[in-house]
Amino acid sequence: MQALEQEIKKLVIETLNLEDLKPEDIDPAAPLFVEGLGLDSIDALELGLALQKAYGVALASDSKENRRHFASVRALADFVSAHRKS
Amino acid sequence: MAERIAIEHLLTQGRPADFPVAFREGQVLTFADFEARASGWRAAFEGHTGQRFALYFEDTFEFAAALLGAWHAGRCVYLPAEVQPTTRERLRLQVDGFAGQIPSSTKLLKFQQGAPRTQWAPLSSEAQALVVYTSGSSGEPAAIPKQLGQLTREVATLADLFDARLGSDTGAGRVLATVSHQHIYGLLFRVLWPLTSGRPFLARSLPYPEDIVAELTHGPAALIASPAHLKRLPDTLDWASVRGNLRSVFSSGGPLPGDALHACRELLGQAPVEVYGSSETGGIAWRQRARDEALSWRTMPGVEVRLTDDALAVRSAHLPDGGWLQTEDRARLLPEGFELLGRMDRLLKLEEKRVSLSAMERALLESDLVREARVVPLSEGNRLTLGVVAVLGPTGRYLHADSGKHFLNQAIRKHLASQFEPSVLPRRFRYLEAMPVNAQGKSTEAALVALFDSRRPPLRVLEQTADRAVLSIETPASLPYFKGHFPEKAILPGVAQIEWALQLGRELFTLPPEFLRMEAVKFQQLIVPGTQLTLELTWTQAKGSLQFKFTSEAGTHGSGRILLGEVRG
Numbered sequence: 001m002q003a004l005e006q007e008i009k010k011l012v013i014e015t016l017n018l019e020d021l022k023p024e025d026i027d028p029a030a031p032l033f034v035e036g037l038g039l040d041s042i043d044a045l046e047l048g049l050a051l052q053k054a055y056g057v058a059l060a061s062d063s064k065e066n067r068r069h070f071a072s073v074r075a076l077a078d079f080v081s082a083h084r085k086s
Numbered sequence: 087m088a089e090r091i092a093i094e095h096l097l098t099q100g101r102p103a104d105f106p107v108a109f110r111e112g113q114v115l116t117f118a119d120f121e122a123r124a125s126g127w128r129a130a131f132e133g134h135t136g137q138r139f140a141l142y143f144e145d146t147f148e149f150a151a152a153l154l155g156a157w158h159a160g161r162c163v164y165l166p167a168e169v170q171p172t173t174r175e176r177l178r179l180q181v182d183g184f185a186g187q188i189p190s191s192t193k194l195l196k197f198q199q200g201a202p203r204t205q206w207a208p209l210s211s212e213a214q215a216l217v218v219y220t221s222g223s224s225g226e227p228a229a230i231p232k233q234l235g236q237l238t239r240e241v242a243t244l245a246d247l248f249d250a251r252l253g254s255d256t257g258a259g260r261v262l263a264t265v266s267h268q269h270i271y272g273l274l275f276r277v278l279w280p281l282t283s284g285r286p287f288l289a290r291s292l293p294y295p296e297d298i299v300a301e302l303t304h305g306p307a308a309l310i311a312s313p314a315h316l317k318r319l320p321d322t323l324d325w326a327s328v329r330g331n332l333r334s335v336f337s338s339g340g341p342l343p344g345d346a347l348h349a350c351r352e353l354l355g356q357a358p359v360e361v362y363g364s365s366e367t368g369g370i371a372w373r374q375r376a377r378d379e380a381l382s383w384r385t386m387p388g389v390e391v392r393l394t395d396d397a398l399a400v401r402s403a404h405l406p407d408g409g410w411l412q413t414e415d416r417a418r419l420l421p422e423g424f425e426l427l428g429r430m431d432r433l434l435k436l437e438e439k440r441v442s443l444s445a446m447e448r449a450l451l452e453s454d455l456v457r458e459a460r461v462v463p464l465s466e467g468n469r470l471t472l473g474v475v476a477v478l479g480p481t482g483r484y485l486h487a488d489s490g491k492h493f494l495n496q497a498i499r500k501h502l503a504s505q506f507e508p509s510v511l512p513r514r515f516r517y518l519e520a521m522p523v524n525a526q527g528k529s530t531e532a533a534l535v536a537l538f539d540s541r542r543p544p545l546r547v548l549e550q551t552a553d554r555a556v557l558s559i560e561t562p563a564s565l566p567y568f569k570g571h572f573p574e575k576a577i578l579p580g581v582a583q584i585e586w587a588l589q590l591g592r593e594l595f596t597l598p599p600e601f602l603r604m605e606a607v608k609f610q611q612l613i614v615p616g617t618q619l620t621l622e623l624t625w626t627q628a629k630g631s632l633q634f635k636f637t638s639e640a641g642t643h644g645s646g647r648i649l650l651g652e653v654r655g
Contacts, residue, residue: 016513025492046469
């Protein structure tokens with residue numbers, strides 16, 4: 001799971017071009033949006049697309065569900081490992 | 087005083103054969119020389135198909151001859167401010183040929199030696215004579231077409247207003263300039279006005295204050311300058327012994343800061359004549375702040391001004407038609423002219439949200455995190471975001487050194503969050519020692535956006551003089567140069583080192599346009615991702631040599647010389 005978290009941190013940094021951050025700067029349990037990394041709803045869209053490309057996971061149309069998955073890097077890793085096709 | 091001759095009639099009416107038109111390295115270039123060069127250039131343009139030609143010359147006399155040659159051949163002249171690769175690419179799509187010192191150019195015109203003597207006919211004021219470009223400080227440079235009459239009417243106004251200031255002795259008051267004729271201000275003030283009023287001009291520009299002092303020892307002259315130069319006058323030079331010869335100083339291209347005004351009064355013994363205008367509008371107003379710092383602008387004869395939504399609008403014979411042209415400068419009208427109150431807000435839509443870049447810049451300056459700041463739009467993938475280029479203030483410096491760049495970025499975002507929605511907050515940051523400025527003293531948007539190019543390594547300038555600079559450069563693994571070079575072990579290609587040396591050399595020094603060759607290039611040790619490099623650049627103008635050396639704790643990695651020069655047109 002830790003390897004997947006590391007991969008997802010790299011994906012977040014690359015997708016969103018967070019150039020001044022290194023994977024080790026991101027706390028896997030910290031919130032990704034608003035108060036944490038300060039990402040916004042458009043970042044969520046971009047990240048959703050990137051996850052779909054990388055792992056073949058599709059996001060649900062249920063926004064409450066999605067908010068849970070996008071809560072932190074750890075939550076994303078849980079979601080990916082449960083749904084990945086590759 | 088020499089007879090005033092409008093540019094339309096300069097070559098048909100003519101001046102005495104020995105009339106001094108310009109000076110080059112102590113030599114007088116006469117009207118006969120001028121006519122001969124213009125004739126050869128006219129033949130060159132007539133011998134080449136197409137209507138539109140880009141001119142770029144270092145030498146102002148040769149430029150003036152080529153300009154008149156092109157006009158008498160019925161051609162339209164495109165005037166780029168510089169000929170960097172991106173500008174050349176853009177021009178290639180717009181013009182049919184090039185003349186002058188344009189590097190690696192196809193379709194380059196050759197001056198026609200021994201062309202038969204030309205029968206001149208007057209030029210038409212309605213001719214589509216010129217295309218100039220805006221400086222691009224608020225976006226891509228925009229092309230502005232001008233009819234010949236727009237230019238000559240403006241020159242007539244300048245002559246009416248300022249001729250007397252240059253003295254009445256024929257041929258004595260030479261025109262010196264720090265600014266290039268490749269811009270509308272330089273074109274009008276150092277080429278077209280002197281040609282019209284019969285003032286000899288210096289064929290080369292004077293980029294260094296030492297050159298201005300040396301030229302002033304040769305006799306009376308006027309100086310066409312810009313704030314970029316006037317705010318950098320060294321008080322160590324002997325201005326007192328030469329300023330008696332300085333008849334007038336002109337400043338345009340941007341606002342003249344108070345410090346520069348004081349330096350001019352003290353060192354040059356006079357306040358410059360400030361001219362307010364733009365590439366689109368031409369000259370609008372002028373003032374000379376001999377005593378009153380806040381003296382208002384006086385509208386030029388024939389120019390009308392009014393306010394539209396607090397911004398100045400202009401109507402004049404220097405504009406293409408009788409309509410009003412809206413500027414982006416806020417102003418207050420006064421009985422004798424107007425007062426300028428700063429630029430209008432730059433508005434942008436980010437993901438359907440409207441944001442004022444000017445308001446964000448003002449908000450940044452309210453904190454003591456930054457001392458200077460510019461906000462620029464960056465397109466990343468399919469998203470438009472904002473980037474901040476800033477010179478740090480005391481608190482910002484402290485946070486950067488103590489807690490790192492990411493922490494400082496977040497502090498800046500937090501500061502802005504009280505006034506701006508989270509989704510428009512800047513996402514990328516560049517902290518510099520000084521804002522990048524071009525020869526006109528402006529930070530163009532292109533130069534600011536270039537700081538975010540992923541091929542540009544993170545760097546800091548440690549030391550800089552006129553001919554030497556030391557930089558610290560990081561080589562993060564994310565640099566695109568490492569991708570696939572090589573798949574099994576990433577190393578920085580030698581060509582990337584040369585590209586960095588040349589690119590940074592061009593930013594730090596004024597280098598000639600053409601890459602001639604390289605000498606003594608050696609790559610002694612590999613540069614792997616994460617290497618902390620020091621780059622030392624030395625510019626030897628006399629040899630046209632840019633020397634570079636990349637070192638680190640491990641010793642020297644790469645070194646060599648890049649030879650640069652002019653192409654003779």
